[in-house]
Amino acid sequence: MLLFMAMVPVAAQKLIAEKTVIDVGKTGFQQPVSAVFEFKNKSVRRLKIESVQPDCNCTVVEYPKTTIGMGESFQVKMTYDAKMLGHFDKQAAIISNGTKNPIYIRMKGVVSTEYQDYSGTYPIEMGTLRIDKNELEFDNVNKGETPMEQIHLYNNGSTVMRPNLMHLPSYLTATVVPEVVNPGRAATMTVTLNSSMISDFGLTQSSVYLAANPGDKATKENLIGVSVVLLPSFTKMTAQQKQYAPKMKLSKETVDVVFNGKSKVKEMVTITNVGRTALNISSLQMFTDGLSISLGKSTLQPGEATKLKVTASRDELMKVRTKPRILMITNDPDNSKVVITINAKY
Numbered sequence: 001m002l003l004f005m006a007m008v009p010v011a012a013q014k015l016i017a018e019k020t021v022i023d024v025g026k027t028g029f030q031q032p033v034s035a036v037f038e039f040k041n042k043s044v045r046r047l048k049i050e051s052v053q054p055d056c057n058c059t060v061v062e063y064p065k066t067t068i069g070m071g072e073s074f075q076v077k078m079t080y081d082a083k084m085l086g087h088f089d090k091q092a093a094i095i096s097n098g099t100k101n102p103i104y105i106r107m108k109g110v111v112s113t114e115y116q117d118y119s120g121t122y123p124i125e126m127g128t129l130r131i132d133k134n135e136l137e138f139d140n141v142n143k144g145e146t147p148m149e150q151i152h153l154y155n156n157g158s159t160v161m162r163p164n165l166m167h168l169p170s171y172l173t174a175t176v177v178p179e180v181v182n183p184g185r186a187a188t189m190t191v192t193l194n195s196s197m198i199s200d201f202g203l204t205q206s207s208v209y210l211a212a213n214p215g216d217k218a219t220k221e222n223l224i225g226v227s228v229v230l231l232p233s234f235t236k237m238t239a240q241q242k243q244y245a246p247k248m249k250l251s252k253e254t255v256d257v258v259f260n261g262k263s264k265v266k267e268m269v270t271i272t273n274v275g276r277t278a279l280n281i282s283s284l285q286m287f288t289d290g291l292s293i294s295l296g297k298s299t300l301q302p303g304e305a306t307k308l309k310v311t312a313s314r315d316e317l318m319k320v321r322t323k324p325r326i327l328m329i330t331n332d333p334d335n336s337k338v339v340i341t342i343n344a345k346y
Contacts, residue, residue, distance in 0.1 A: 014042040014043045014099075015039060015040075016040045016042050018038040018039070023157060024108070025128035026157075027115055028113075029085060029111055031117070032081050034078065036076075037076045039074055047097065048096060048097050050097065053093045054078065058084070061076065086111060089107075090108070110158060118154050128161075129210070130153070131153050134224050136224060138193045142230075146192055146193060147193050153188070154187075156184075161180075163212055164213075165211070167218060172194075175190050198228060201282065201329050202229070202283030203229055205287075210222045232329070232336055234333035244277055246273050247274045248279055250270070253341065255341070257312040263314050269307070270307060273304055273305070274303070275302060277302065279331065282330065282331070287322060289320055290312060291342065293308060310326065317344050
């Protein structure tokens with residue numbers, strides 16, 4: 001029993017990699033290129049990376065110098081200096097207390113004199129596929145409309161790609177032109193929203209995944225965020241009806257959250273109905289994590305006010321990719337969609 005207990009911590013140590021080989025595609029002469037490897041500590045104890053040893057001085061590695069807790073994820077970054085033309089294949093050995101033998105990571109690609117830098121046009125890298133954006137926002141959509149958004153793609157690899165979107169919800173369709181993208185060529189993906197298939201007003205969010213080829217896995221690296229704001233329509237309301245409509249007034253539309261070393265900060269927004277009939281706040285939602293909200297009342301009679309309490313979490317907000325905002329849907333014909341922006345200062 002004692003021998004078994006002594007062996008458990010060592011045997012249970014696990015250092016798991018999402019992938020150990022990354023093809024970074026093309027780069028230019030003397031234009032350094034990097035590969036980021038994702039790892040997770042799946043052991044029952046804290047993990048320590050003792051060293052990461054590249055196979056040549058042409059490669060620089062970056063890795064956590066502190067211990068990594070149970071279940072925590074971390075990254076190891078390899079950067080090749082690209083001072084030699086042609087194909088390259090570089091390796092590094094990760095030595096840690098999480099595995100008996102070193103784990104080897106490998107980055108490969110091509111250094112070319114004909115390379116053109118597309119980082120401004122296609123700033124987001126998904127392996128050898130480069131794109132111009134990884135968020136699709138269908139804003140101010142009325143029921144029945146079919147708006148479109150586009151993603152521009154560039155094949156920075158050395159093989160043919162057939163890009164496609166995976167895990168599409170029923171209200172989205174996507175097409176790519178051309179369907180086959182040769183190395184060094186671009187394509188356009190058009191995503192169409194069928195708003196009739198969304199039942200609730202307000203914010204609807206989902207995630208889709210952009211694959212370079214059919215059969216690719218869905219990972220956080222190729223995630224595309226999708227948000228839809230569906231609004232009620234007041235087009236049939238007469239001018240006289242608008243005179244007696246509710247009218248929302250906010251004490252502020254932008255909330256400055258200053259943490260000053262605190263992990264959580266609370267702010268208040270006053271909402272007043274300055275109209276002539278009852279104001280209904282039918283939907284109250286957040287575009288990102290890191291916020292919690294509570295509303296005193298969702299129905300305000302003429303002249304009545306209530307408080308919107310906003311609690312911001314520093315650690316969660318620092319992880320979000322998009323601007324933190326709060327969305328309200330109301331029956332005020334001039335303010336059916338109200339967005340409160342959160343400015344976080346760390």
